[in-house]
Amino acid sequence: MYRKLVFDGVLFSFILSVFVFSTILRMDEDSMNLTLLSIVTVSLFLVGMGSSYFLSRRRILTLGGVLFEPNSTASGVWYKSLWAWQLVLALLVAFVMAFVKTGFSFIELFDENGFAGAMRLFQGIADPNWNILPKAVYNIIETVFMAFLATALAIPPAFVLSFFCAQNIMKSPGARLIYIFLRTGLNITRSIEALIWAIIFSVWVGIGPFAGMLALMIHSIASLAKQFSEMVEASEEGPVEAITSTGASKLQIVWYAIVPQVLLPYISFIVYRWDINVRMATVIGLVGGGGIGTMLVQYQGQAMWREVGCIIAVIAVVVWALDQASAHIRDALK
Numbered sequence: 001m002y003r004k005l006v007f008d009g010v011l012f013s014f015i016l017s018v019f020v021f022s023t024i025l026r027m028d029e030d031s032m033n034l035t036l037l038s039i040v041t042v043s044l045f046l047v048g049m050g051s052s053y054f055l056s057r058r059r060i061l062t063l064g065g066v067l068f069e070p071n072s073t074a075s076g077v078w079y080k081s082l083w084a085w086q087l088v089l090a091l092l093v094a095f096v097m098a099f100v101k102t103g104f105s106f107i108e109l110f111d112e113n114g115f116a117g118a119m120r121l122f123q124g125i126a127d128p129n130w131n132i133l134p135k136a137v138y139n140i141i142e143t144v145f146m147a148f149l150a151t152a153l154a155i156p157p158a159f160v161l162s163f164f165c166a167q168n169i170m171k172s173p174g175a176r177l178i179y180i181f182l183r184t185g186l187n188i189t190r191s192i193e194a195l196i197w198a199i200i201f202s203v204w205v206g207i208g209p210f211a212g213m214l215a216l217m218i219h220s221i222a223s224l225a226k227q228f229s230e231m232v233e234a235s236e237e238g239p240v241e242a243i244t245s246t247g248a249s250k251l252q253i254v255w256y257a258i259v260p261q262v263l264l265p266y267i268s269f270i271v272y273r274w275d276i277n278v279r280m281a282t283v284i285g286l287v288g289g290g291g292i293g294t295m296l297v298q299y300q301g302q303a304m305w306r307e308v309g310c311i312i313a314v315i316a317v318v319v320w321a322l323d324q325a326s327a328h329i330r331d332a333l334k
Helices: 002-024 034-057 063-068 082-102 112-126 130-164 173-191 194-205 209-233 237-245 250-287 292-301 305-333
Strands: none
Touching: 002 034, 002 063, 002 082, 063 082, 112 305, 130 173, 130 209, 130 250, 130 292, 130 305, 173 209, 194 209, 194 250, 209 250, 237 250, 250 292, 250 305, 292 305
16 A cells, blocks of 8 residues: 555655646756755645645546556556556656656757767778787787776675575575665665776776776676676575475575575576676776776767777677577576
8 A cells, every 4th residue: 555655655756746846946056946846846745745645535547556556457548547557657757757867859960060070980980900909919919808897896795695685595584684674785786886996996007907996896896786686586485495394594594495496597597697797898998997888988079980880890790699699508508
């Protein structure tokens, strides 16, 4: 019930907040009043929750009811339902706000001068300068091994943390506190992009591949631990009950009942994570994380598009090869 009320309250406050702050209480970047914004938004959220509760008492189905109440079924013609109009209105408001905030413009998109500049860029990229190929190959090798080491170092802590972040294992009150603490920490860590971690470590250990590797490692630990813990939570209860009936300890239950179930999916995700890290390594190089990304930003900053074309070709070939290899390995592990 509470999830339905919260969802409807958020949806209601989102729709009305956009209307209020775009018509009645117009604010721009310089005049943004966070206190007023918070008060109005929270007030609308509470009104939305109250409206959802009132409608549920009248047996009128809301979008929150459709999503979070298993016994509720949407019947009849959709356009005669309140929940359908909630969804349509929310999507409409979201699209309008997105177009406004991004400054989407077909005029600028098809501007003659801008299009001509883009064509010059594409012409340079389409005619690569292969003279820098040896340097590009050297840097892409550095990028691949940077991603490999980051993935390898992330595996042990992610493996251990995954069991402490699984609800079906951490059931006691004390374990529950550990679970909440670790999941919150990992969520915060994962929410900080690897690009930001690369900036932090570039200041900490200096610009270069070491900083990039550390950034990828931290992000990989948080991401793998979350993925691994979800696999643990999805494991079958039968083997757990069988091992538990023998009087096994908690550690033995995990090792003999859960680990065999999740080991192959773990390996599959590790291979996939290495593939992801190779792609991310080319990006974090833009902020001093080393590898071919640093080389790319150097030539891009000088508008040397033919050299950029060579680098893009090398990145594309390596990423394609690794993608194919990881796909075959994951298929073999199924």
